[in-house]
Amino acid sequence: MRSEIRKLFLxxxxxxxxxxxxxxxxxxxxxxxxxxIPGGVSMVRIDFxxxxxxxxxxxxxxxxxxxxxxxxxxxRPTDSRKGL
Numbered sequence: 001m002r003s004e005i006r007k008l009f010l011x012x013x014x015x016x017x018x019x020x021x022x023x024x025x026x027x028x029x030x031x032x033x034x035x036x037i038p039g040g041v042s043m044v045r046i047d048f049x050x051x052x053x054x055x056x057x058x059x060x061x062x063x064x065x066x067x068x069x070x071x072x073x074x075x076r077p078t079d080s081r082k083g084l
Contacts, residue, residue, distance in 0.1 A: 007060035013077035025049035
């Protein structure tokens with residue numbers, strides 16, 4: 001069986017904005033959903049401050065990826081273990 005490597009854009013805990021919808025405010029990535037079937041979808045759920053939860057494609061190789069739709073990473077969660 002051939003393994004599949006997906007290029008994922010966002011991870012849970014990251015903070016984002018949507019360039020085409022600045023009125024939505026900042027959003028927090030609250031869920032990541034990845035299909036176990038080769039060629040399946042990778043989705044991410046983002047909770048925007050002023051617009052509620054929205055679900056986007058999270059695979060960078062897809063033309064429908066949230067990056068291409070205008071979602072941009074603002075901040076990654078800090079890892080308290082860094083520096084140890």
